[in-house]
Amino acid sequence: MRKLSQLAVSAEGFVFNPATGDSFQVSQTGLTVLDGLRDGLSDEEIVHQLAEEFEVSVEDARRDLMDFHGSLKSFGLE
Amino acid sequence: MKPLTIGVSGINAIDNPGPGIGVARSLKEDAELEVTIVGLAYDAMDPGIYMDWVVDKSFIMPYPSGSGDAFIERLLYIKEKVGLDCVIPNLDAEIPLYIKCARTLAEHGIRTFLPGMDQFKLRGKDHLGEIEAKIAVSLPRTKVVSSVEALMEAVEEIGLPVMVKGSFYKAYRSFTTAEAVSHYHTLVAEWGYPIIVQEVVTGDELNVVGLGDGEGHSLGLVGIKKLSITALGKIWTGVTVKNEKMLGAVDEFIREFKWRGPFEMECIVNGDRLYLIEINPRFPAWSYFATGVGVNLPSRLVRRAFGLPVAPVPDYQAGKLFVRYTYELVTDMTTFQNAITRGETP
Numbered sequence: 001m002r003k004l005s006q007l008a009v010s011a012e013g014f015v016f017n018p019a020t021g022d023s024f025q026v027s028q029t030g031l032t033v034l035d036g037l038r039d040g041l042s043d044e045e046i047v048h049q050l051a052e053e054f055e056v057s058v059e060d061a062r063r064d065l066m067d068f069h070g071s072l073k074s075f076g077l078e
Numbered sequence: 079m080k081p082l083t084i085g086v087s088g089i090n091a092i093d094n095p096g097p098g099i100g101v102a103r104s105l106k107e108d109a110e111l112e113v114t115i116v117g118l119a120y121d122a123m124d125p126g127i128y129m130d131w132v133v134d135k136s137f138i139m140p141y142p143s144g145s146g147d148a149f150i151e152r153l154l155y156i157k158e159k160v161g162l163d164c165v166i167p168n169l170d171a172e173i174p175l176y177i178k179c180a181r182t183l184a185e186h187g188i189r190t191f192l193p194g195m196d197q198f199k200l201r202g203k204d205h206l207g208e209i210e211a212k213i214a215v216s217l218p219r220t221k222v223v224s225s226v227e228a229l230m231e232a233v234e235e236i237g238l239p240v241m242v243k244g245s246f247y248k249a250y251r252s253f254t255t256a257e258a259v260s261h262y263h264t265l266v267a268e269w270g271y272p273i274i275v276q277e278v279v280t281g282d283e284l285n286v287v288g289l290g291d292g293e294g295h296s297l298g299l300v301g302i303k304k305l306s307i308t309a310l311g312k313i314w315t316g317v318t319v320k321n322e323k324m325l326g327a328v329d330e331f332i333r334e335f336k337w338r339g340p341f342e343m344e345c346i347v348n349g350d351r352l353y354l355i356e357i358n359p360r361f362p363a364w365s366y367f368a369t370g371v372g373v374n375l376p377s378r379l380v381r382r383a384f385g386l387p388v389a390p391v392p393d394y395q396a397g398k399l400f401v402r403y404t405y406e407l408v409t410d411m412t413t414f415q416n417a418i419t420r421g422e423t424p
Contacts, residue, residue, distance in 0.1 A: 008397055018396030020282045020347065021303025021319040076349060 003077045004038050022075060029054060033068045081112040083161045084380060085153070085188075088168030088363075089117040089126025089133055094310045097168040099125075100366035101376045102132045107369060108377035111386075116160060118167075122417035128409055135160060138421040142172040150179055157188055159422075164189040164383055166340075166376060168360050170246060174198060191383040192339045193292075193359055200335065201357035203245050203274050213330040214323075215345070215354040218277040229262050230255060232275040241276040244269035251278060281348030284321055286328045287361065287368050289375045292338030297378045298391050299328055300368035302400070313364050316400040318371055323352050331357075340365075340375060367400040 008016040013031040016023045026034060032053060036046040043065060050061035072078040084105060088096025102115045117126045117136035127136040137156050140148045149172075156162050165188060167176045176183075177198055180190050192198075200208055204222045209215065218241075221232035233240055233255050242261040243249040246269055252258035262273050282303060289297040301324055305315040324345050331337065342362040346353040361376065368375055371394040381388045413423050 016317075016397050018319055019321045021284065021305070021317045022282070023317075 001037070001040070004034070004072075007034075007038070007077075009034060009038075017075070017077070020076070024075070029064060030068060033065060079110060079112060079386065081114065082163045082380065082384070083114045083116055085116045085118050085156065085162050085165035086133070086168065087118040087120075087139070087165070087172060089119055089124050089129075089136070090121065091125040091129070093308065094312055095363045096126075097361040097363045097365050099129065099132055100363065100369070101166055101168060101361050102126070103366055104369040104374050104376040105380065106132060108374055108380075111377060111380065113380070114160070116156060116162060118156075118165070119417070122414055127417055127423060128407060128413055136417065136423045138417055142175040146175045146179055149175060150182060153183065153188060154186055157186060162188050164191075164380060166190075166361070166379065167192070170358065170360065173359055189383045191292075191379050193290075193337055193341075197335060197337060198359050201341070201359055203243060203356065204272055206354055206357070209331065209335070209354060209357070212334045213327055215327050215352050218279045218353055218355070220277070221275045222272045223262075223275055224271045224273070226259060226262065229258060229273065229275060233258050236275060236277050239278050241274075241278055243274040243276060245272055245274065279346050279348065279353045281346040281351070281353070282321075283355075284319055284324055284345050284347055285362070285364075286324060286343045286345070287340070287365055287375060288328050288332065288337075288343065289340050289379055290332040290337030291382060292336055294333045294336045296329055296332045296391060297382060297388065298368070298373045298375050299325055300371060300373050300375075300394055301325055301328075302364070302367060313400070314402050316364065316367060318367070318394060318396050318398040318400075320396040321347055323347065323350070327352055327354075340379060364400065364402075368394070370400070371395060371398045 013026040033046055047061045047065055051058045086098045086102045088098035090096040091099045105113045114134045117133040118139050119127055119136050126133045139152055142149050167173055176190055177192050177195050206217055210217045219236050223229045223232050239251055239253045241249050242252050242258050244265040250261040252261055265273055284303050286299055286301045288299040291297050301319045302316045303319050304313045308314055328343055340361045342358040344355040372392050373394050378388055416423050
């Protein structure tokens, strides 16, 4: 959580990690997930937010969230 | 404030650039310092000689070898000719001579702001273990070797791949023992003994430029990540970073060893592990990056060396981008002719 809160995130989804110099781009969905995690929402709350905002099933939203957690791990952010 | 004449070496702004132009440019950007920059060049073709908006006048220097008598004589000649107040040496090969002669130069009114010889030796690739023992950094497993047999034993012990490094310059990654032996011979032929064999560590390669006051305090630090490098391994684009672990270790280094003068620390950060790769006892070629983000280290060095007011250590923002670019100038032959025939520019 501390690592995520340190990230610089633009409204367009450009993400910069000031501790490592890494930068990456997230989609609108990714941005919603990232904002949710940085705001301290639970996974279930984020899943329901995704399902509502992007009109997808809860199962799809849950899968997307799991994928996103995987990406965060690969960037050393979780 | 009294106008100052500052000698700056490493004005070879070529594909493997020396730090001098970035240092000189930084000094010129301190609006309160009235400086004349004297370029100390080793080649009449050093581009800095021709960059008259950064370097006011240049002199060709003898190589800093042997006892250094000719070198000192040349500096004293420059002092007599244009009034040299201070020198900022920026090339590895000349730093030991400047350290050795610092007192003599000071007696002639030429100031330097450098580490002592003990500190200088400490940062040698074969002495980094002493730093690891005192500050919160790890060293990749390292063996110092001076024979092929010892090299092969070191490779066996560390395990492939390994980095094979010269004690001053150059490092090669080796994936086989045969490759390591070949790099060993290349490095010995070019830079002599000893050779360093080191474990390959992975992670984010981060660098810091810093300035110590010699009493255990930092006069400024900026951390960066190189985003792209040239075929010679030199930075082309980079970004400022704030890695607490790395900046903390650098502060600790300055405090613990009372480092005096500029330095560059190269690190690899992997999660919570901070590996120390190298310390260079001078400004790096990308020093202007720090100036560009508000931490003008060359100016702070000169101010400190002359007892002028030095503002509190400035902060900088992470996420600032550095982009190097190429540029050309066209001039007549006069400057070149003077550099060749008289050893100095008009």
